[in-house]
Amino acid sequence: MSIVVQKFGGSSVADAEKIHRAARRAIKTKLDGHQVVMTVSAMGKTTDKLVALANEVNPNPPRREMDMLLTTGEQVSISLMAMAIEASGHEAISFTGGQIGMLTDDSHTKARIHSIDAERIKRELDAGKIVIIAGFQGVTEHGAITTLGRGGSDTTAVALAAALKADSCEIYTDVDGVYTTDPRIVPQARKMDEITYDEMLELASLGAKVMHSRSIEFGKKYNVPIHVRSSLTDTKGTMIVAETTGMEGIVVRGVTLKRDLARVVLIGVPNKPGIAARIFAHVAKHKIVVDDIIQNVYDQGQVANISFTTSLGDAKEAVACGEELAKEIGFKQVELDENVAKVSIVGIGMKTHTGVAAQMFNALSEAKVNIQNINTSEIVISCLIDQKDGEHALQTLHAAFDLDK
Amino acid sequence: MSIVVQKFGGSSVADAEKIHRAARRAIKTKLDGHQVVMTVSAMGKTTDKLVALANEVNPNPPRREMDMLLTTGEQVSISLMAMAIEASGHEAISFTGGQIGMLTDDSHTKARIHSIDAERIKRELDAGKIVIIAGFQGVTEHGAITTLGRGGSDTTAVALAAALKADSCEIYTDVDGVYTTDPRIVPQARKMDEITYDEMLELASLGAKVMHSRSIEFGKKYNVPIHVRSSLTDTKGTMIVAETTGMEGIVVRGVTLKRDLARVVLIGVPNKPGIAARIFAHVAKHKIVVDDIIQNVYDQGQVANISFTTSLGDAKEAVACGEELAKEIGFKQVELDENVAKVSIVGIGMKTHTGVAAQMFNALSEAKVNIQNINTSEIVISCLIDQKDGEHALQTLHAAFDLDK
Numbered sequence: 001m002s003i004v005v006q007k008f009g010g011s012s013v014a015d016a017e018k019i020h021r022a023a024r025r026a027i028k029t030k031l032d033g034h035q036v037v038m039t040v041s042a043m044g045k046t047t048d049k050l051v052a053l054a055n056e057v058n059p060n061p062p063r064r065e066m067d068m069l070l071t072t073g074e075q076v077s078i079s080l081m082a083m084a085i086e087a088s089g090h091e092a093i094s095f096t097g098g099q100i101g102m103l104t105d106d107s108h109t110k111a112r113i114h115s116i117d118a119e120r121i122k123r124e125l126d127a128g129k130i131v132i133i134a135g136f137q138g139v140t141e142h143g144a145i146t147t148l149g150r151g152g153s154d155t156t157a158v159a160l161a162a163a164l165k166a167d168s169c170e171i172y173t174d175v176d177g178v179y180t181t182d183p184r185i186v187p188q189a190r191k192m193d194e195i196t197y198d199e200m201l202e203l204a205s206l207g208a209k210v211m212h213s214r215s216i217e218f219g220k221k222y223n224v225p226i227h228v229r230s231s232l233t234d235t236k237g238t239m240i241v242a243e244t245t246g247m248e249g250i251v252v253r254g255v256t257l258k259r260d261l262a263r264v265v266l267i268g269v270p271n272k273p274g275i276a277a278r279i280f281a282h283v284a285k286h287k288i289v290v291d292d293i294i295q296n297v298y299d300q301g302q303v304a305n306i307s308f309t310t311s312l313g314d315a316k317e318a319v320a321c322g323e324e325l326a327k328e329i330g331f332k333q334v335e336l337d338e339n340v341a342k343v344s345i346v347g348i349g350m351k352t353h354t355g356v357a358a359q360m361f362n363a364l365s366e367a368k369v370n371i372q373n374i375n376t377s378e379i380v381i382s383c384l385i386d387q388k389d390g391e392h393a394l395q396t397l398h399a400a401f402d403l404d405k
Numbered sequence: 406m407s408i409v410v411q412k413f414g415g416s417s418v419a420d421a422e423k424i425h426r427a428a429r430r431a432i433k434t435k436l437d438g439h440q441v442v443m444t445v446s447a448m449g450k451t452t453d454k455l456v457a458l459a460n461e462v463n464p465n466p467p468r469r470e471m472d473m474l475l476t477t478g479e480q481v482s483i484s485l486m487a488m489a490i491e492a493s494g495h496e497a498i499s500f501t502g503g504q505i506g507m508l509t510d511d512s513h514t515k516a517r518i519h520s521i522d523a524e525r526i527k528r529e530l531d532a533g534k535i536v537i538i539a540g541f542q543g544v545t546e547h548g549a550i551t552t553l554g555r556g557g558s559d560t561t562a563v564a565l566a567a568a569l570k571a572d573s574c575e576i577y578t579d580v581d582g583v584y585t586t587d588p589r590i591v592p593q594a595r596k597m598d599e600i601t602y603d604e605m606l607e608l609a610s611l612g613a614k615v616m617h618s619r620s621i622e623f624g625k626k627y628n629v630p631i632h633v634r635s636s637l638t639d640t641k642g643t644m645i646v647a648e649t650t651g652m653e654g655i656v657v658r659g660v661t662l663k664r665d666l667a668r669v670v671l672i673g674v675p676n677k678p679g680i681a682a683r684i685f686a687h688v689a690k691h692k693i694v695v696d697d698i699i700q701n702v703y704d705q706g707q708v709a710n711i712s713f714t715t716s717l718g719d720a721k722e723a724v725a726c727g728e729e730l731a732k733e734i735g736f737k738q739v740e741l742d743e744n745v746a747k748v749s750i751v752g753i754g755m756k757t758h759t760g761v762a763a764q765m766f767n768a769l770s771e772a773k774v775n776i777q778n779i780n781t782s783e784i785v786i787s788c789l790i791d792q793k794d795g796e797h798a799l800q801t802l803h804a805a806f807d808l809d810k
């Protein structure tokens with residue numbers, strides 16, 4: 001019998017009514033002839049509330065105890081979900097991560113999954129029950145409770161689907177799938193029927209918030225078909241798969257805009273081996289998260305300008321860090337631009353198509369959008385532009401690559 | 406090194422400040438040279454809120470899932486307590502019931518403890534940590550999460566003390582010990598320094614709410630010295646022990662008043678073998694909780710009046726039940742008195758002293774309190790009286806047996 005894993009996020013189980021709605025969906029799937037495994041997040045804002053409570057007691061709580069605390073949120077959800085299913089006259093059983101042998105390493109607050117006891121789950125499925133498993137949590141070989149970090153419930157769902165060799169892993173969310181771009185900025189944005197893991201990974205790292213990168217990586221590794229869909233409608237959502245059917249024809253799959261970036265430029269850095277490593281080790285020590293790095297040499301390769309982007313919130317700290325480096329290493333000056341945005345096109349088809357970059361630059365030029373920096377990878381091309389041009393650039397590229405068709 | 410078990414109830418861990426206060430007490434005990442094991446209840450009204458949430462989802466929730474839900478309350482408390490202790494620069498580690506092998510039977514919502522893995526706890530104590538264990542919960546041999554029912558955290562504390570052969574089990578509460586009677590009614594009530602398990606059991610069943618009977622039974626069985634004391638002061642509280650030092654001298658240890666009782670009298674019941682059994686089986690089927698039963702035969706033993714007391718809330722149902730029985734068995738009539746209270750004196754010294762009952766009846770008579778029914782056991786004498794005489798009777802008996810001295 002085919003197995004379906006269904007994951008419901010915090011907003012989909014935020015109150016008794018929503019829990020019943022999710023329960024009805026699982027029951028319907030079971031009545032359609034599948035075995036159903038559900039995984040659920042903590043209700044609504046529960047996790048935030050628990051974090052606030054912890055900080056009230058200890059501003060720097062031990063991570064083992066943080067995991068002990070936060071995992072209660074999902075435990076509440078699974079028990080209520082089982083109660084909801086039983087209230088509708090169907091059999092259900094809930095399990096914590098530990099109870100189904102979701103073994104992880106001991107990196108508390110960001111543990112990695114080692115293995116899952118699939119047989120334990122299958123026994124309950126074969127007994128006719130809907131099995132409900134707490135997302136986000138696991139247990140070490142010594143029985144300590146761990147959490148999987150951000151996006152952990154998605155990771156739980158995909159890992160369960162892999163371990164159970166499930167036919168599909170359904171991620172229920174408050175949007176009805178993955179879009180070609182942000183529909184709030186480009187009304188012509190289209191929901192995609194399919195997207196590859198690689199493309200989805202790039203979209204996720206570029207700010208599409210549908211799923212966390214880690215769960216997509218997991219899906220890619222174990223080739224789990226992931227179905228992102230709405231918890232409110234029955235419409236088919238977006239399938240995330242290894243290869244899409246009409247792949248050859250589609251060069252650019254989506255366009256993204258990342259706003260509120262700052263660009264820091266280190267000017268006249270001596271171009272010697274080890275300098276870049278030294279710079280970014282120093283930046284990391286300041287706990288500044290760097291987005292893109294671009295280096296251009298000049299003066300016959302004697303000196304370079306090195307620029308990096310970071311979130312606007314980290315900008316001041318990044319400049320201070322740059323000035324320390326200017327003194328230490330000996331380079332001219334540090335520049336800061338706080339009005340930067342990044343527009344990107346993503347598509348696995350770029351690998352086999354030429355002229356995509358030129359087409360992008362041309363479209364932006366015709367739209368009078370000035371390009372500051374360019375950065376490319378195998379399936380992504382990104383341009384840094386002025387913040388004020390962001391939305392216009394996104395709309396332009398969405399139309400230029402026919403994504404509205 | 407001596408081991409001390411400290412239990413903090415829900416009101417003693419109701420917010421961050423109170424959690425820190427409890428943490429300081431454990432730390433002080435550790436600095437005094439003891440190994441400390443803490444057990445804590447869910448914060449404040451958490452359990453009530455979780456029960457309400459469950460009922461919203463399913464008015465008749467499966468008991469296994471109820472246990473899964475409710476145990477999260479204590480798990481939150483233990484992690485916060487560990488964080489509080491670490492915030493003060495001391496080492497702590499929290500454990501769920503399952504993690505320290507608190508094995509129970511599988512009677513969900515009222516499980517009984519089979520065994521505890523004391524070695525696991527001792528390893529952490531020997532490593533210099535304060536060990537914090539979730540109260541009220543355990544786990545079956547198959548890993549299902551169970552709860553111990555009402556008063557479960559007290560039972561956890563006493564069971565831990567027994568398993569660890571602790572020197573003392575301290576129950577922290579919002580009163581500073583066990584009193585000779587209710588101080589809200591009798592201002593002369595005195596805190597006792599010592600009381601025996603048997604006396605405490607009777608006081609608990611007569612409505613003293615300091616500790617639940619079950620945990621006292623456990624303490625008696627394993628001879629665990631229990632120290633009931635205030636979480637707000639450093640004053641010594643009341644020790645519950647097998648034998649008290651000045652035992653011979655004290656005949657009556659405490660007096661209690663149980664209000665809001667109803668008395669149902671079945672009049673003219675044929676006095677044949679099996680009749681009483683038939684009556685109370687029927688009463689139990691109606692889920693009516695019976696307090697005392699008194700039977701008096703008359704007419705040369707041909708007929709009897711059988712009366713029983715129950716809570717006021719169950720009175721109407723009890724009468725309906727009595728009327729069914731009158732028809733079925735064939736007896737005259739059913740009487741109901743809804744203005745009944747029970748006043749009792751408790752003391753292990755009664756076993757060896759005579760005239761105690763007479764002294765009680767005499768005191769009540771002098772106070773013009775009419776006695777309706779009398780019921781006695783080895784260490785308790787109870788009188789049913791008119792509800793309106795309750796407080797006066799309590800004050801009278803407290804003075805008559807010199808409990809204020």
